[in-house]
Amino acid sequence: MALPLRTSSYLHSFRASKETPTDTRTSPPPTKALKFPPRLGPLFWPWEKVKIGPLSVSPMGFGTWAWGNQLLWGYEEDMNNELQETFNLAVDNGINLFDTADSYGTGRLNGQSERLLGQFIREFPGDKRTRDSITIATKFAAYPWRLTPEQFVKACKSSLDRLQIEQIGIGQLHWSTANYAPLQELALWDGLVAMYEKGLVRAVGVSNYGPKQLVKIHDYLKSRGVPLCSAQVQYSLLSMGRDQMELKALCDSLGICLISYSPLGLGMLTGKYTISRLPRGPRGLLFCQILPGLEPLLSSLGEIAQRRGKTIPQVAINWCICKGTVPIPGVKSVKQAKENLCALGWRLSSDEIDELESAAMESPRRMIQNIFQTR
Structure with missing residues (x-):
């Protein structure tokens, strides 16, 4: 499916689709019309916005884990030109949420994802208004030497230097230390409060927090006058289960936006890979354990x-969008960005959602959880 490269083209396609609905899907055979049940909610197009705390962001963001990561994603510096093109295409077509972290990058390239994002924002050829609308959500690692709120604020300032921006959209704790260093946890929370009060971030969020820890930090931040706007967690058809659904229900009740990372299960839900065709590196070892049981889900x-x-x-x-989350699939090429953008502007039916979830439950193995994920 060809992707328009400008929002105006999208608008033209949207108007045309009202007159010729089959433009946005494969035309059914003339002898048997396909009938879809009513949609569950509104369509989202890239230029439409959803709220994350005080921020208005696109209904899907793009993740930048691969931008600098050589071990898992095979990053090389000669990819930078295409990454800039990928970024430009995304922003031109309404995407204004980009997720990163101060730990993204391998070895000497640690922090490379933030540096590249800052460079791409500065070199974006579009107008200033579009550039200013870009929201960066970055995560701060709970390294063992970050033991005080001041050290966490220093980490935030270092991210601002790499990004070369005046304020971060969403400052997030990358993970909780509750599982292994509970005494460090309060210092990290106070660090979030400090960076918010100093105006270094517009909003705060967390990543890899389970329901119990999420309630604790939400209540603590609320007592300090700081709203918790987002919770980022692994959320996909490959990782769905009781914990995932419990966390989503909790976020809804607390007014927290759930940002779903790895919505494609590190690539297992792309249909590109089989047991005889695995990605290189650590992903291949993981895929060979899970792919054999994914036939029902991939078929559906x-x-x-x-x-x-x-x-x-x-x-x-x-599916992630229909579940009320903001997915952040990773992109490292123009082709991937074009494909991901076409996940917007339409919606699965309730029957299709049920079909997918039923197939997902047949899989004997789920996606492994982040080692820092808490209850």
């Missing part, structure tokens, strides 16, 4: 994608 994704005139990744990402 493929059937829905074919009916819809979409691709398997677009269906998997759209």
